[in-house]
Amino acid sequence: MAAIRKSMVAEEAGAAGEADDAVGLATRHLVQPWPYAGSAGAEARTLIGEGDGIYITDAMGKRLIDGPAGMWCTNVGHRREELARVMYDQSMQLSYNTPWYTMNAPSAQLAQRIAGHAPGDLSHVFFTTGGSTAVETALRFMQFYNNVKGRPDKKLILSRGGAYHGSTYLSASLNGRPRSHDWMDGLDAIAVKLTAPDPFRRPQGMSIEAFGDFLVEEFRDTVARIGAERIGAFIGEPVQASGGVIVPPDNYLKRIREICRVNDILFIADEVVTAFGRLGSIFASGEVFGLDPDMITFAKGVTSGYFPLGGVVISERLLEGLRRSNHPDALFGHGLTYTSHPVGCAVALKNLDLLEGGVLAHAREVAPYFQARLKSLEELPLVGEVRGMGLMACVECVADRESKNPLELDTNVGERIDRHCQELGLLVRPLINMCVMSPPLVITRGQIDTLVDILREGISRTMEELRKEGVWQG
Template sequence: MTNFNPTLTTDEILTKDAHLIQSFANLDALKQDSARTAIVRGKGAYVYDSEGNELIDGIGGLWCVNVGHGRQEIIDAVTAQLQQLDYYSTFYNFTHPAAAMLSEKIASLAPGHLNSVYFSNSGSVANDTAVRMLHHYNNRLGRPKKKKILSRIGAYHGSTHLAMAMTTPLYSEGWDTAAEGLVHHLKCPNAYREAGDMTEAEFLDFLLDDLREAIESLGAENIACFVAEPVMGAGGVIVPPEGYHKRMADICAQNEIKFVADEVVTAFGRLGHMFASEDVFGTQPDIINTAKGLTSGYQPLAATIVSDEIYDVISRPGGMFLHGMTYSGHPAAAAAGLANIGIMESEGLPQQVQTTGKVFENSLRALEDMDIVGEVRGSHFMMGIEFVKDKETKEVFSDEHQVGLRIAQAAQKRGLIARPLGNIAILSPTLILTEEEIARIGVILRESIAEVTREVR
């Protein structure tokens, strides 16, 4: 019998790790042991590597761990569920208490008329599910041609074959995506890079016109939905102009195009609310997709939350819901979700983020006085820092400089994990940070940026 061994040395871990294919990685570089960090333990806002180094988890593992690492309440809930019922599917006419309770809880938290919940195990699958549902929905309404999807340049909606087709082309270089011609990418709402001399209002009108032109070109009768992250995550943490989502949703509604909010990152407290669509951006989506913060990453779980109107159509007599995953609504994952939401509610974590998240945001914005910091953008505990060679012209560093990576490496040496993305560093920490920890992150980033600035100047 081979059991998990928590006492492996770094060399032993990395030797075994040679068989593991990491996500979104330079696999050639990872052949070198020095390119990898083995995380072995987590507690609160910190993780610890196999060399014993304490690191602030500045990326929440990957936009996750909203309630922090090592929460015994979630661990106990998962353990108790496994002792009671380790696994059963929610296929056909079967259900179980954990999935039933969590679906009811999510429906009570979701805005407006979003009362039906489909569980999957990742944000990618949640986004795929939304599209499959809407295609089936239009089939049932006798609109078999209404299938096209509007997404955006800079979007990230997942890495399954269909979700990657909705994602910005940057993430599929050298790879194929499904459904060629199914997805149309609208312009990116990145004012720093795209607005030029336009005012915010003018840039908004420019983006709205782009949507109208796409609808006119493609035909509203052929478009099923517009899929959008409230704040773009892996596309560089892009916050759209004021009023963007509401105005885009209004145009979609006028053309019978469903508005799908990809809240895989933004839901469950990251922007200071359980859901950001209505409370932050004033929109009522037809579908919300979420994952990550739903269980704080303690178990793989995602949810596609659909409107009463959509559910009423897809549940009409005379057809089957031919979509399902083996692990949809897994008992242990559902138990983790219930315990996670329970922590958020009992500790008032989203409300706390409304204060501490702004402290974090302002701490990072203070870095804009540095020579190579072009823009700090984002909201609350979802932030990006873009580095430039020239602040006046916004000229970027060449790829060979690897500025984002070098700054992330310099930060890790000082005790902070940041995520490099080309010339950008992304911060999406746990939501339990204290003001002292926030201040420490600011100091580490300033020192790390200064070190790399000296090297590239």
């Protein structure tokens, strides 16, 4: 026994040493995403060492439920040997080819598979490296399309408050989340921002149905005021993910789609988060919301996060319009070094096999239970609303439910809850005053119970902490 204990101590010491090394290297050399100026290039975050199923393990050996599924993306779970083998096999066969003047078979096969799941006449796929580049590609295609059609002024883009569309220059210009533009430049001239379709924040005394009418009329009035001849596209997430899992009023998106159709405005459904199973379908646009967009952007779940890949599914009507134009030599001068990457496309093909082979059905089966269990957290006085759809949800905390004001409470309450939850065995996605949960689609009912129980205790501990500090007396 003494020898076993000595071995365990040595292993723990080794893990601690490795963690200390990584922390030191990070604080000296690694720049993290979305850093504050005061800690940029000198910051270490929770170090993750392993993943298995719905769990991740930190550098000290603590096992955590992966509440955000990485970044909305580890849909089939961690450590899937099938995907690891595909990466190895494809790398040994063909690790890379230039997409400028060659092609590979996995990308053509994947394009055909994806087109088969897309609604309407969306039948062609341009592959990118992720969500931001997918949105960037869709926007640049819209610009190119209107140039070829002889409409150089039809370039404005309608987006919404609460939206998140990416971090590249064009895509970031459309973001509508708090703090996105406080210190960052954007191409403001291209974007027209509309009201966030957030029923929780609708005007006091207004019904959700009336709020939906308001949003549609605002859209219609904006088109009339600016002129459809100047508006190239509307882009919207079916469910606003990073904005706080905002589920819009019923039929709102279908009504917006019809206004776009009448006014020849391209409708871009940003499904970077909602595609590939998060709402129980490969694409939520058609099967969940009854939409037939002109383009759909995707990323994240297409490979379950095992390889960087994204893309845009484009309507046959748009491509046929280009082929029939008077400018057959017009060049769509856009591409990426890793467009149609053979390893990424091979992984996505196998990931589709897993989704179609049972993961999607399981996600649809457990989603109502997931939503109902999380909804029970509204019993806590700190919680203003729990909302969601499929296997994505948000717990929004407020100072009080009457004012719905998160700022009087504590702008980092989500981080407080996450800190407590990590101590208890759950990683949370904190967003200012919100906690976002989007676990791997393979999560079981028992694991959902554990997730919700930990989150409840984390919120309860935060409430007690805030009371002791005199910040909140709810």
